[in-house]
Amino acid sequence: MNLLYALFGTVLGTAIGVLPGIGPSLAISLLLPFTYKLVDPVGAFILFGGIFYGAMYGGSTTTILLNTPGESSSVVTAIDGYRMARRGRAGAALATAAIGSFIAGTIATFLLMILAQPLVEFALKFGPSEYFALMVLSLCTVTAIGGGVPVKAAFSTLLGLAIGTVGIENTSGQLRFTFGQAALFDGIGVVVAAIGLFAVSEVLFGLGNLRKQTSARLIEAGSLWMTKEEWRRSVFPWLRGSMIGFIVGVLPGAGATIATFMSYGIERRVSSHKDEFGHGAIEGVAGPEAANNASAGGALVPLLTLGIPGSATAAVMLAAFQGYGINTGPLLLQKHPDLVWGLIASLYIGNVMLLILNLPLVGLWVKLLKIPESLLYPMILAFSTLGVYSLGREIADLYLMFGIGILGFLLRRYCFPLAPVILGLVLGPMLETEFRRALLGSQGNWMVLFDRPMAASILVLALIMVLFPFISRLLATKSRS
Amino acid sequence: MSQPRRSVLNVLKGTWGEAAFTVMLPLFAGLYIWQAMQVTEPPSNISIGPRTFPLLVGWAMLATSLLLCWKLLVKMLGGQASQDAFVPAEDEETAIRDWLAVAVVVGVIAFLCAALEPIGFVVSIFIFLSVLSNFFSPRRWITNTAISMLFSVFFYWLFTRVLEIPLPNGILTGLF
Structure with a gap:
């Protein structure tokens, strides 16, 4: 019976996950009332495991095929995944995402079993200064993502941080940059911005050339399976992404987005195909997708051991625990071992089910690209409208999404990278909160951001990441001359 | 003869469009800083208010956008220094024909x-x-x-x- 729950959850999760704007957390929230009807809480959590992994993979599918990320953690996949699809390698991109997710999920589940307690003790040592430094490090990875234009990437990041300051300020409750519009009080949603920047701008480019292009912008997939070379190039990014994702996932609040951006940055640094990044490098899909899945496993560590949800999905899981009258925290494993181990087993089963189900379905998903572009692009806009409107049922969100889409169109036209805007928007509010917490705690002494060894080490690493492109360019110029 | 002329025209079109967009960036940053200044600060005994972070972001954005303007100016005047500052637009990615x-x-x-x-x-x-x-x-x-x-x-x-x-x-x- 539990296997059936896992199967049903995976199918349902994938089906819901492909709808734009509906990520794993929203998918589980939507289905939460139905699962309460299941008498056995273990069965319900097995269903969640399936839905969770299914929805994550479903989100990657639309990101790779349609450039429509359903949540911020899929944004990085859009950079190279969509380019791979346009080069006729959609099947390989979907396959590396599925296999990478499977490997990462397996590794993360294993690490969850053996490392939960020591990692939580380590994470508890993180204060505001360390969190601030970690987020600065994540933002600095944009110099890697920005390719050869670090100044433009820096501007994109700052623009994202600026957009993130719109709305009610977390600490003081002050309204900022809302211009009296109630729709802006809660700030600009990450999904609204991500769909606008990626999907809407892509459609404007697609339709803005459709009548005068000589060949299709979207190329129908060639071979659906990965080549030997693609396998070889994916293995290490999967493993690295799994480790990065799990470690970052353990830090409460850091979440999958930071993990995916870090993974992308590292893959770009270590790859021998640096020039392919941004144009369809398989490492740019394999690493972040693995990191995304592994961070989900990592996020369960503070949830199961401390009762702190490390991500939006973990928060929904916490709500589900509470719905069954179960208190999470250090005593959870002692009081409800069947539930904890049931959840861990369900994650593993969901992972296996996902691979078994979705690899044969790659061909089916890729058929989406066979839809004529004159219909597919308007459908992407209609999907985006549906996803964004259904999130808050606010027409203002649609204006925001399309407005941000036009901004994204202009940014892209003049070679400004879009992914850093989303990273800035996601991290901005958290960065500001930690920044203010640190400074309030030290009564305005700015040295608090630098005088703790771990924070200082992370900031030095961030500085190296910022300076690396300039130094390497300087060295290259010197060696040429 | 017409082919080179057309390509020069296209380069100019692209550069001028980019110039117009780039000039808007410091203006936007200035507007953002001005709006950040309008945010009410808490009593003076609280060292860090809701205005501090947006102002830091705003000033950094202004500096970055001015740097972009300068690089573009050098590029338009034919300077060699910033040839690598603006990656040549990949047609397929950034061109609009219709x-x-x-x-x-x-x-x-x-x-x-x-x-x-x-x-x-x-x-x-x-x-x-x-x-x-x-x-x-x-x-x-x-x-x-x-x-x-x-x-x-x-x-x-x-x-x-x-x-x-x-x-x-x-x-x-x-x-x-």
């Missing part, structure tokens, strides 16, 4: 935003899809229209009946 189409898409999007709630999801999405698909592929108008109808009705049903997420009924309120 601005009329872009205008039509933006117009139909504006219609969708304005009409979604008054006339409802099914009708507005149907009009949106059928207008755009028939504009770009008028020969397949029967298929386009039929798919637009099916799409709007199916997703309305899926969201409202299966997922129980309400969507606006508009003029079809009595029907659904």
Whole structure:
């Protein structure tokens, strides 16, 4: 019976996950009332495991095929995944995402079993200064993502941080940059911005050339399976992404987005195909997708051991625990071992089910690209409208999404990278909160951001990441001359 | 002779468009800083207020945008120093060959935003899809229209009946 729950959850999760704007957390929230009807809480959590992994993979599918990320953690996949699809390698991109997710999920589940307690003790040592430094490090990875234009990437990041300051300020409750519009009080949603920047701008480019292009912008997939070379190039990014994702996932609040951006940055640094990044490098899909899945496993560590949800999905899981009258925290494993181990087993089963189900379905998903572009692009806009409107049922969100889409169109036209805007928007509010917490705690002494060894080490690493492109360019110029 | 002339014109067009956009960036940053200054600060005994972080971001944005303006200026004046500052635009990624189409898409999007709630999801999405698909592929108008109808009705049903997420009924309120 539990296997059936896992199967049903995976199918349902994938089906819901492909709808734009509906990520794993929203998918589980939507289905939460139905699962309460299941008498056995273990069965319900097995269903969640399936839905969770299914929805994550479903989100990657639309990101790779349609450039429509359903949540911020899929944004990085859009950079190279969509380019791979346009080069006729959609099947390989979907396959590396599925296999990478499977490997990462397996590794993360294993690490969850053996490392939960020591990692939580380590994470508890993180204060505001360390969190601030970690987020600065994540933002600095944009110099890697920005390719050869670090100044433009820096501007994109700052623009994202600026957009993130719109709305009610977390600490003081002050309204900022809302211009009296109630729709802006809660700030600009990450999904609204991500769909606008990626999907809407892509459609404007697609339709803005459709009548005068000589060949299709979207190329129908060639071979659906990965080549030997693609396998070889994916293995290490999967493993690295799994480790990065799990470690970052353990830090409460850091979440999958930071993990995916870090993974992308590292893959770009270590790859021998640096020039392919941004144009369809398989490492740019394999690493972040693995990191995304592994961070989900990592996020369960503070949830199961401390009762702190490390991500939006973990928060929904916490709500589900509470719905069954179960208190999470250090005593959870002692009081409800069947539930904890049931959840861990369900994650593993969901992972296996996902691979078994979705690899044969790659061909089916890729058929989406066979839809004529004159219909597919308007459908992407209609999907985006549906996803964004259904999130808050606010027409203002649609204006925001399309407005941000036009901004994204202009940014892209003049070679400004879009992914850093989303990273800035996601991290901005958290960065500001930690920044203010640190400074309030030290009564305005700015040295608090630098005088703790771990924070200082992370900031030095961030500085190296910022300076690396300039130094390497300087060295290259010197060696040429 | 006409070919080189055309390419020079295109370069100028691209550079001037980029120049106009780049000049807007410091203006935007200035506006952002000005708006940040309008945020009310807490009493003076609190060292860090809600204005500090936006001001830091604003000043950094201003500095970055001025740097971009300077690099663009050097590029337009033919300087060699910043040749690598602006990566040559990859045509496929950044070129727009049909601005009329872009205008039509933006117009139909504006219609969708304005009409979604008054006339409802099914009708507005149907009009949106059928207008755009028939504009770009008028020969397949029967298929386009039929798919637009099916799409709007199916997703309305899926969201409202299966997922129980309400969507606006508009003029079809009595029907659904």
